[in-house]
Structure formats: C-alpha cells, structure tokens
Amino acid sequence: MTLDAVLVVSAALFCVGLYGALSQQVVVMVMMGLELMLNGVILAVAGLWWFLAPAPDGQVLLLVVIAAMTVEMAMGFAVATLLHRSRESDMTDTATDLSG
Amino acid sequence: MSVVLGGFFWFLAVVAVAAGVAVFRVDSMARATYALALSFVSVGVMLLLFDLEYIGVITILMMVMEMAIMAIFMIMFMGMNPALMPMSMVHSKRGSMVLAGGAFVVLAGGALLVPWPARRGVPATDLTQSLGEAIMGSKMLVMLTVSPVLFATLVAALVLASPRGRYDRFGDDLRISPPRGPEQKDGQL
Numbered sequence: 001m002t003l004d005a006v007l008v009v010s011a012a013l014f015c016v017g018l019y020g021a022l023s024q025q026v027v028v029m030v031m032m033g034l035e036l037m038l039n040g041v042i043l044a045v046a047g048l049w050w051f052l053a054p055a056p057d058g059q060v061l062l063l064v065v066i067a068a069m070t071v072e073m074a075m076g077f078a079v080a081t082l083l084h085r086s087r088e089s090d091m092t093d094t095a096t097d098l099s100g
Numbered sequence: 101m102s103v104v105l106g107g108f109f110w111f112l113a114v115v116a117v118a119a120g121v122a123v124f125r126v127d128s129m130a131r132a133t134y135a136l137a138l139s140f141v142s143v144g145v146m147l148l149l150f151d152l153e154y155i156g157v158i159t160i161l162m163m164v165m166e167m168a169i170m171a172i173f174m175i176m177f178m179g180m181n182p183a184l185m186p187m188s189m190v191h192s193k194r195g196s197m198v199l200a201g202g203a204f205v206v207l208a209g210g211a212l213l214v215p216w217p218a219r220r221g222v223p224a225t226d227l228t229q230s231l232g233e234a235i236m237g238s239k240m241l242v243m244l245t246v247s248p249v250l251f252a253t254l255v256a257a258l259v260l261a262s263p264r265g266r267y268d269r270f271g272d273d274l275r276i277s278p279p280r281g282p283e284q285k286d287g288q289l
Contacts, residue, residue, distance in 0.1 A: 001102070001109040001149070007211030009113040011204055013139070016120040019200035024124070025189040028174055032136050035166075036120050042159065043116075043143050050150040052216065054223035056234035060242055062155050063235075066162065067246045071253045073166055077173055078257035085263065090177040093191070 006047030014040030025091050027083060031076040038069045109149060116142035124190075129174040137167035154228040 013036060020033025042065055049058030080090055087094050119139035123132045140163035147156030190196075224230035235243050259265070269279035 001106045003216050004212055005109070005113070006146075008208045009117065011207035011211060012117045013120050013143070014207065015200040015204035016117065016124070018203055019196050020124045022199060023190045023193050023196035025191055026129075028170060028177065029124075029129070029132070029189070032123055032132065032170070035136060036123065036139065039116075039120070039140055039143050043146060046147050046150050046152060046155070050152075050223075051219060053220050055221055056224065056227075056230040057239065059152065059155060059227065059231040060234055060239045062152070063231075064242060064246060066155070066158065067250060070162075071249065074253050074257045075260075077169075078260035080173065080177065081261040084177050091189070 003047055003051035006051070007044055010040040010044035010047065012040070013037075013043060025093055027076065027080040027090050027092055027095075030092060031073065031080075034072055034076075035069065038065060038072070041065055105149060109146065112142045112146050112149075115139075116146070130171055133167050133171045133174065136170075137164055140164070140167070151223060151227055154231060 017033045017036030021030050024030050024033060045062050083095055084090050116139045119135045122135040126132050141160050144156045144160035147159060270276045
C-alpha cells in the first residue's frame, strides 16, 4: 500500500464518476456520478494525509469534503423534486433553460 | 502484516472501482444505488486502514443511509419498480468516455510521476481525539463556516422542494390578503 497506489485508485474512482456525471440523462444518476467523484477525492485526501503529513488538519479537510457531499446531495434532491414537479420529468435534457 | 494489509487494500480498491463502474453498467437504478453504496463502503474500509476510524465509520454510515434515500427518490420519480425495469439513459457516451479516460491518464500519470516528499510528522496516538481538538481549537473557523452553509442548504432545499411558495400564497405582487389556501388555483381570490 503506497501513496501512488492510493492516488491511482482514487483517480480511477474520480474518472468513473466523471464519465457518469457527463453521460447520464437522469438527474439522480448525474448525482451518483458526482458522488463517485467525491468518493475519489475523499480517498485521495486520506492517502495524502496518511503518507505525507498526518496532522489533524487533513482530517478537518476530509470533514469539509464530506460536508460538501451532503450539500450536493440535499440540493440535488431538491432540484430533482422541483424539476419533477414542474416538468413531470427527471431528465437533464428537459432542464436546459440556462444553456447558452 | 504489511503484505496482508496491501492485499486487502487492493481487494478493496478493485471492489470500489468495479462497483463504481457497475453503477453505470447495471440495467436498473436500484442496482446502481446498491453498487454505489458498495463502492462507498469499500472506500470507508480503506479509510479504516489509514487508522481514520471516525471518518471511515462516518463515511460508511452516511453513505449507506444516503443510498437508501436515493433508492426511495428513484422509485418516487420513476413511478415504477426500478429494480425490474432495464434502462439506459445516456447521452454523449463516446465524448464522456474520452474525457474521463483522458482525465484518468493525466491524474494517474501525475500520481506516478510526481516525486512525493517523505512523510513529515507522525499521526497522533488518538486520531479521533486530535480531530476533535482541532475542530474545537485551531480549526474552529472551518466548522463555523461549514455550519451556516449546511443551514443555508437546509433552507434552500426546503424552498426548492416546497410545493407552495409565497407567490402561490400572496400572488405575483405579494399583495393578496388573505393569502390563498392550497385548494385555490392561480388567479382565484
């Protein structure tokens, strides 16, 4: 178990999530992609913390990432609910009002 | 011991990534939810390997609950039993795959090529206690910032998800008195 290995695994998780966030049409599936990306970030931060500087600051950063995940989830569900109520759909393609 | 830990780490890594891939490969949303939960549990156990008991357990508990809620939302929005309905709803599949693959090459290449410095310092004897002391001491500002953000999230999520807002009750100019009840339609006084 080395830092390189941890970072490669976290990069794989991040990129699988990136693929999902870019390719999925259902809002909840897009959220799953974002969650997977943050999953990779959590692992990378934990690995960097453990192998480079195991001070408490790194743990606080992890808590902030987990809080960001919570915010993303709550707002995502709220937007999905609003979208479903107003458009009877949960697809990203029906929510392109702000696209340039 | 380190060989066993290393083997266990790679086992968890394979499970985490394979479950992550399965999220977008399985043919039902419910299975996708369970696959994502499995990926999070694997990462949570990896955190435990770094002696991060508190954060590892938080990650596992939070994500298992979150995925259960997510499954409920999916059933609610899809209006069917998503475990039984094959589905594939994707767009720009090829472009997304190229972008994700390119990002992986860049990130993994950086991870392997960067000469990482040697470890500085040693972990505290009790990591959970040291985290608590940091939150309540030198890093209190971080938590003081996160708290209002979470509160604002709660308020914003409720406002977005609420079926009736103030414009529904008081009209477009917010001057209708008494406010409309839930049974009154738009334009009715």
